[in-house]
Amino acid sequence: MSQVKFYSGENIPLEMHKVRIVQKLNLPTVEERLEAMKGAGFNTFLLQNKDVFMDMLTDSGVNAMSDRQQAAMMQADDSYAGSETFTRLQQALENIFGTKYFLPTHQGRACENVISQTYVTAGSVVPMNYHFTTSKAHIVLNGGRVEEVYKDEALNITSNNPFKGDMDIAKLRAVIEEAGAENVPFVRMEAGTNLIGGQPHSLANMKEVRKVCDEYGVMLVLDASLLADNLHFIKTREEAYQNKSIREITREIADLADIIYFSARKLGNARGGGICTNNEEAYMKMREYITLYEGFLTYGGMSVREMEAIAVGLEETMDEEMINQGPQFIQFMTEELQKRGVPVITPAGGLGCHIDARSFLPHVAQQDYPAGALASAIYIASGARGMERGTMSEQRNEDGTEPLANMELVRMALPRRVFTMSQVKYAADRIAWLYDNRDLIGGLEFVEEPNVLRFFFGRLQATSNWPEQLAKKFREDFGNSL
Numbered sequence: 001m002s003q004v005k006f007y008s009g010e011n012i013p014l015e016m017h018k019v020r021i022v023q024k025l026n027l028p029t030v031e032e033r034l035e036a037m038k039g040a041g042f043n044t045f046l047l048q049n050k051d052v053f054m055d056m057l058t059d060s061g062v063n064a065m066s067d068r069q070q071a072a073m074m075q076a077d078d079s080y081a082g083s084e085t086f087t088r089l090q091q092a093l094e095n096i097f098g099t100k101y102f103l104p105t106h107q108g109r110a111c112e113n114v115i116s117q118t119y120v121t122a123g124s125v126v127p128m129n130y131h132f133t134t135s136k137a138h139i140v141l142n143g144g145r146v147e148e149v150y151k152d153e154a155l156n157i158t159s160n161n162p163f164k165g166d167m168d169i170a171k172l173r174a175v176i177e178e179a180g181a182e183n184v185p186f187v188r189m190e191a192g193t194n195l196i197g198g199q200p201h202s203l204a205n206m207k208e209v210r211k212v213c214d215e216y217g218v219m220l221v222l223d224a225s226l227l228a229d230n231l232h233f234i235k236t237r238e239e240a241y242q243n244k245s246i247r248e249i250t251r252e253i254a255d256l257a258d259i260i261y262f263s264a265r266k267l268g269n270a271r272g273g274g275i276c277t278n279n280e281e282a283y284m285k286m287r288e289y290i291t292l293y294e295g296f297l298t299y300g301g302m303s304v305r306e307m308e309a310i311a312v313g314l315e316e317t318m319d320e321e322m323i324n325q326g327p328q329f330i331q332f333m334t335e336e337l338q339k340r341g342v343p344v345i346t347p348a349g350g351l352g353c354h355i356d357a358r359s360f361l362p363h364v365a366q367q368d369y370p371a372g373a374l375a376s377a378i379y380i381a382s383g384a385r386g387m388e389r390g391t392m393s394e395q396r397n398e399d400g401t402e403p404l405a406n407m408e409l410v411r412m413a414l415p416r417r418v419f420t421m422s423q424v425k426y427a428a429d430r431i432a433w434l435y436d437n438r439d440l441i442g443g444l445e446f447v448e449e450p451n452v453l454r455f456f457f458g459r460l461q462a463t464s465n466w467p468e469q470l471a472k473k474f475r476e477d478f479g480n481s482l
């Protein structure tokens, strides 16, 4: 994306790439979409891709690759041990993070497994700016507890705060004091804080966090999965870094962390993951788990082709014109929705456009999963599938009660360089129609509820015939249109 000004004065993000490979899409009729949603148990994870027009479920593993990434995949060096490909990836990581050691994994949550198994024990407390589903699950599985130390501002849907992902330093101190530093194996900082709307943290805040970690002798672990977006926001929103290059900002962040891990399904625009560190002791401790769970130390469950693509993708991430595409498209969609009165998270963050289901559907109680219901309704209205990020994404308490989520969001992810402007406008337009017909939407209830990460494959049903009513209204309003 460039900072090109349009003569008309319109503010349109201009793509700095061209499309050379395309994939045909299918847009089913509203009646077919209704049936597909019912068949998927009102869980967008269970839809079949053939029934999906715009797959806005996630940016994970579905970002567009560059020609250079594809070319690199052709020269991958396949061997169980000691492949040249591994050396190239390790080198790419060392170039950008300055880290000597690299432990490859098959994806981000595998890093979380390895880090948690190495460091989390019964009674451990892990402070973090905000939890992510898989990161929390691994800490809990190993007997630990997550303490979120976000600033109050983080949960405000509408805000002018450019860094809602920042940690509250006083809260961080208090949590460590209360737990006792010896029970805090590490502090986890998540770049581009996923569950609160892809909100970034500032570099200034991370420096403060580092100081606290030093004070108490606690490690700082950075989840860099969404670092690309966060880098863009530091460059554009943090005064002190406006004249620094993305590479310099990356290095400054990396130097603050003891361990960096990432999902390469996001960072690096391919599929895989890994853990980077300069701490030899940490490397030695964690590597045993790599060979146990992931694969040999020079591939860790990844295909060498993907590793080549990640190495190039990481280098490309150092280009501001590349990494600003996601955030600028997200901002565009957010503004389109705002114009139509749809409640969205502001400021626009990374990863996707986040719709506030609570104010969209004030008549649906949190126990009836308003964000899940809205995600289903959006699919029925548009064929675009987003993801529930609310109470459904939480885990039931041991006593069977439901912990109500802080936020009820529907995330419409914008995988990088995948959708065109007219497609984004289409999605926003259908969501605006839905907003004008929001009274028709009702709640959901589980009919099949898994114990762990239930949102992935749990099945639900509508609490009334609202989905049918919605499809009927769509037909009335749109006539023969798809």
Ligand code: F0G
Pocket: 057, 058, 059, 060, 107, 108, 109, 110, 132, 134, 135, 190, 194, 223, 225, 226, 263, 264, 265, 272, 273
């Ligand atoms: N950390 C963050 C911040 C993430 O967003 C994710 C994945 C992970 C860790 C786990 O990585 O999927 O490669 O195992 N987020 C995906 C999403 C699933 O859709 O937001 P993974």
